[in-house]
Amino acid sequence: MRTSARNAGKVSDSKPLTEVFPATRGTPALTERKRAANSKLADAMPAPEPAPASKRAHKAQRKRAKKAKSSEKHLRQFLSSVTVDGDTFSVGDDAYLRMTDDFDEDEFTEVELCQMCGYTEPQEVPMIECDRCLLGYHITCLRPPLTNVPKGDWLCPSCVSGKPRRGRKAGAGTAREHLLAGGKKLALVHIQALWQEPDGSKCFAGRWYEVPENTHTGRQKHHAAREVFLTRLVDNNGVESLWRLAQVCLPDAFAQATGDDAFICEYEYDAVWQRFRRRTSDVNEDDSDWAASDGEAASDEEADGTFKPQYAFWAEKGAKGPTKGKGTAVTPALNRHKAPQQGGSEWIEAQRDSLSGLGAAEIPASSRQGEGASPLARAQAVLALTANPRTMPCRDSERAAITSFVEESLTAGSSSGRCLYVSGVPGTGKTATVLETMRSLRRKAEAGHLPAFQFVEINSLRLPSPQHAYTHLYEALTGNHVGPTTAAASLEEMFSSGGRGGTSKRVTVLLVDEMDLLVTKKQTVLYNLFEWPVRKGSRLAVIGVANTMDLPERLLPRIASRLGSRRVVFQPYTRQQLETIAKTRLEGLDVFESRAIEYAARKVAAVSGDVRRCLELLRRAAEITEAKTKQAAASMVKMSHVDDAINEMFQATHMQMMRNCCRLEKMLLAAVLMESRARGHTDVMMENVHVRLEGLCQGHSEPNVAVGAAVAAATRLGSKRLILADPGAKRLYMRMSLNVPVDDLSHILKHEDTIEWLKDLSF
Known part of the structure; x- marks a missing residue:
């Protein structure tokens, strides 16, 4: 056999062709024509001599070591504790900070x-x-x-x-006395993170405390003598600026504190919006609206990639750790004691990253590019309901209307009161869009394009009673927790007489979420909330959010007249909008077939248009795909996987129980759903439900249902936990509410085969 010069020495002339290209087992002998063709193919394909296995392994090991050594030069190492002048500081400690070059610890006495x-x-x-x-x-x-x-x-x-x-005076006494007297030589910080830079220097991220005198309210009678406030500002400094440890406790733990360097911290303070929030036991508790602003986020190339739980707040911002910015002082901590004035370039630069903590948070880059996580796992992370995108797609017109309302309120100032009502079915992005709008307006205010303003959010679901809305609002504005009666009287004075009773000259924008839960018999709470904006010089604007579109028409005329006619309605998402939102979430992750996303969007749009259900459906489809395939990294979510998720969703226990209900029970569920939506309340009375049930029976040639039969059906539904109902002994006065998702009940009723006329009802 002839070999080409290219393969000389690699394929022997004496070696048979069948040894170079062995025939497949069970095939007939090669013909002369096939041998000639294979001979030419053998001449054209060189067979390089493979390197020894040990040599290849050694080369790969050297390459990995070189890469690791190169990456170590650009990574910082996070620490759990450091020692400075014999004192040990750990992550989570509170400490004094040297603020001047001429700091002398001998001038502070150690005893009282x-x-x-x-x-x-x-x-x-x-x-x-x-x-x-x-x-x-x-x-x-x-x-x-x-x-x-x-x-x-x-x-x-x-x-x-x-x-x-x-x-x-600030220049004498103990360190505690110097700090509380407003001295400039010491500050108090909470250590958020410790790390060592590639050059060997050690730094820390400290979240600052402020004394009451430095807040917009000043020191008030209700402030404790040792009280401080935890701010949202975080700075990076060298560990050499740390002096000694201090204790900052909640009021309950302050009685057990020892030593003179003990302080009380009951509230967090947002200097930008001039508002307070009651602290919990965890300083680093995750709350997107109150996330600490670091002002300096590290890039992925500089990050370590591994974190302990104490450093979780850095990961939430998409950063792996803090960086030491330009001009940052290391010793002493001179880069911040008095915050820059709002509107200045330093303030804008320092606060820019803090905006990601407001409203809809950005999806962390680690969720898209996490090491070791499969594409399906990353897709599940970005589709989770807790991972909201930075922007809300497909809501441009609604966002523009809300922005226009707030800008007009800020420009008008105290000249006139303004109210806005935002409505729409659940899952249409009402609250998220409002919070995103406030985030962008906050950026404009910091840049000086809009007047500075206060922003307070009240979620009615978290209130013990409607009257506690007064307590929540007053506490957010003043940092003083009082009862509803006292808070209502103080707010009345604050928003009356040109706002002379208030503590700030800024316009206050109040967001009342789930506003329908504040409806009482006399509707006093809603009346006051919408009456205060129309007071002369009140400087208050109210944005009400609820699921019911006609809630103002069902309120008392005195409230409806003050609420006005300015409204923003969020329509259910269409199939195209749901598809756009899902693709925006999955940007950069090619794990879903386009037909699978379209299929899920069509299914959800046909039932409710709830974006949360669409995202959850796609997330579950990704889980099913990952469970069914062994090589999850190379798997794609197909229509069959989405169909499995849909079947699983509609085969849930409560769905099967609703399908198996008798005719009267299904009619009663339909009446409860219609009455609940008509009144805008989750709980309804049997008396009203029975009237609506009789109307359905008369309009569709059904036999009349006696009150006793309706009560018995409600009792059976309550025993199945499909509704929550009072004892049947109350009969017409028993209250009931649905205990299943409204969308699931609507789906069952619209696909009911035994009662044809239920499909024609509007749910």
Whole structure:
């Protein structure tokens, strides 16, 4: 056999052709023509000599080591604790911060002096602190002397007599006294993260505390003497600026705090919108609207990629860790004590990233490009209801109407009151669009294009009672938690007489979500909320959000007249809009067939147009695909997988129970659904439901249903947990509400075969 010069030395002349290209088992012998063709093919295909396995493995290992060594030069290493001047600081600690170059720790005393004797001794005699002026007294030096430390708040003789509040100057006393007196040499921060830079320097991210004097309300009577507020501003500094540890506690834990460096922090404070929020036990609790603003987000190339739970707040912003920006001081912490004025370039740059925490949060880049996660797993992450996109597609006209309303309210100021009613069926993006609009308007206000304003959101689902809307609003504006009656009186004064009773000259934009839950018998709460904006000089604008489009018509005339005719209606999403939203979520992830997304969008649009159901349907289809295929990385979600998810959704237990209901029970469910939607309340009375049921029977030639039969059917539905109902003994006065999703019930009734006329009803 002849070999070409290209293959000389690689294929032997004496080797048979069948050894070079062995025939498939069971095939006949090759003909001369096939041998000639294979000979030419063998000449054209070289067979390079493979390298030894050990050599290839060694080469790959060297390549990986070189790549790892190169990447380590650009990565920072996160730490759990650092030691500075013998003191250990850990993530989650609170600490003092040096704020000046000439900081001298010797000028701060370590002990408190008695205001009566001027000494700290004798040590065995307890020294108590006045809860108003924070000065110390030996219990034996008081006149008359005390035998035990009093429980609860205690005031010194000077404060009891009504003398002006005393206190040391900022330049003297202990570190705690210097901080609370407004001194410029110390600050208080909460350590959010610790890390080591590639050059070996160690830095930390600190979230700042503020004293009441630095808030827009100033120090009020209800503020504790040691009270501080946790702000949203986070800065990065070198660990050399940390001085010593402090304790910042919730009010319940403050009684057990030891040492002089103990403070109370009950509220978080947003300086941009001048509002307060009650803290929880977790400083780093995830709340998109109150996320700490770092102002400096790291790029993916600089990130480590692995985090401990303490650093989760960085990952939520799509960053792997903080970076040290240009001009950031390391020692001491000089880059921030007094925040830049709103509207300045420094303020805009420092606050720009904080806007991602408002309203709809951006999908983290880690969800799209997470290492080790399959494309299907990343698709499930971005389709989850908790991973909202940065923008709401297909709502441009509604967003423009809301923006126009707020801008007009800010421009008009106190000249006139303004109210806006936003309505639409559930799942149409009402609240998310409003919050996204407020985020963009906040950016304009920071840039100086709009007047600064306050923004407060009230979610009626979280209120114990409708009257607690007063408490929530007053607490957000002042940081003082009082009862509904006191809060209503204070708000009445605040929004009356030209706003002289208020603490801010800014316009307040109030968002009342789930407004229909505030409807009471006398409707006093809604009347006050929509009456205050029309007061002269009130500086209040209200945006009400509810699912019922005709809610204003069902309110009392005095409320409807103040609500006005300015409305924004969110229509259910169409098939094209649902498809656009799903593709926007899945941008960069090629795991869904286009027909599969269209199929899911058509199914949901035909029932309700709820975008949440469409996203959940696609997410479940991705889960089914991943479970059925072994190689999930190379799998595609097809129409069959979406169909499996749809069948699974409609084969749920409550769906089967509704299908198996008797004729009267299905008619009663239809009457409850229609009555609930007509009245705009989730719970309805049997008396009204029975009237509507009789109307359905008379209009469709059905036999009349007695009250006893309707009550018995409601009791059976309650035992199946399809509705929540009072005991049947109340008969016409029993209250009931649906305990199943409205969309599922509508689907069952529209596809009912035994009662044909149910398909023609409008649900």
